[in-house]
Amino acid sequence: MKHKLLLTTLILGAMGTAHAADPLSAWKDTAAKQSIEQWVQNATNQDRSTYIPPQKRYVVFDNDGTLWPEAPLTFQLQFAIDEVKRLAPEHPEWKNDPIVSAVLNNDLKTVAAAGEKGLMQLLELTHSNITTEEFDQRVANWVGSHRDNRFGCRYDQMGYQPMRQLLDYLRENGFKTWIVSGGGIDFMRVIAEKMYGIPPEQVIGSFSLSEFSLTDNGTQLRKTMKGAFYDDAAAKPVAIHLFMGQRPVAAFGNSDGDLAMMQYTAANPDYKTFGLLVHHTDAEREYAYDSHPPASGKLVEGLSMAKEKGWTVVDMKQDWRTVFDPKSCVPESPKQ
Template structure:
């Protein structure tokens, strides 16, 4: 009798495991159903909507799509913390307005400095060092720093519903890429660990590096030469450069992602999919669209989405939880 009960329990467990919801952090709303319907149509050989596995390339923005971007993007917060750490060694920085804003904790002024201010902070903290040294600085920062609001490390703040979506797509034969305005070297440090996306499938903003022979071998030293900002209309350019083919699905959260989504939607061979994450949950995360604290403005996208048939995710209504409670036990 005991053996029969054990066998029954094992069978029930196996059945439950086989039918486990791969998108368990999503509410059963139209957004979740649209994802599942598209994937089913794209992977069914008997349907006209079938997409061959070698063409199943899908692209994700990062800031605001896979992890938070408020009140500052994580990379900008890293640059701010690096300026504070390095400033005592560089007294000449104190005459720089954006450095002064950082040292005075005037994050509003930092955000308002725009792309020019951002590039200056990147110049001070992302150049003049080897690629290995930069990777180590990012890793050390990720290990030591915590988000002041959520009290968790930044690498623990990937959106759980989006991480499930990445896994779901990969299990159905899709190749997942990041295409973001964030720095390519910065994201590559954590992309595998956080999202299961290898470094070679990360596309982002970048600058050229200097190669030199050294007594110990070779090194690449980061600088700001040939800087390429991977946002807005630059995203399709970068996709073509790094991927060499047009995606079949695109996931973003701001008007800066629209060119990538339009480029994807214009794929002449397959029925594509587009999704925008709308930040509507000020209690569990942040609520903004037309007036973000730093980046992620979403105005035109909300108008285009119904016209293009794109899915808009209402974070408050469509997600059961925002972060993985095992990694970041905040209110979900």
């Protein structure tokens, strides 16, 4: 009897250790998780024809809606709105600007209806005519002092736990992880390393040209809106080629705006690639949408293309044990 009890204890202990050591513990053991693990095993096993050499293991991730939420607004747009409110008292000349009036009156419908033109106006007011160092500090201050209105967590605490685990898992298996997003490159670089372990040089996003000048104290780069490049849809493969210089072997997104990046990756002629789309289906723990997103992240064509291409579609409600890490996303009263 004692031997049986000892054996049972050892087995249960081993099972518990194995579960605790699961690098993808925030994922349920469904087909989505299995497809990830199988592809990684095939790509890293030198005895298989699907082996990918370490120097070719470049993988790309969209950010908004893939690594953190983009509903009800993208975090960067919320930052721009909060910055307009903070800076407005110093700029009385803004008072007659309709988009500023909408922001100050919390009229988000008008802000959203202004589309790309309105967004560019907000970005010009809050993202230009300042040094790159000042902009970085403004983003860091905002991240450290503002919280999401619904969840009450700081924005840098709201990375999806399953995707953060996936980033770690891929890196542990020799993959180099990149962000390729429509979000601003300077905005994301402030927080990407802390949140995702992705260094600034592996962040690709929308950008405009800065101006270099000599100053009494040395040199400076000043942000402008010149030469603006919006890194979305067909522009993503262009940016990947420009910044990475090689075609990825895996791509992870959540919207039709990521399809060109995923198609470009899937067409890699040398290796068996992997594609994954995050489908927002969990209204209780996050948001539920596809064809009618709150602001951005429409996913219609991608769902049908995933079947055709054999991409993995992650059902957030069914495939994830957790959405946000309960240890890091600790709700408090929003500080706005």
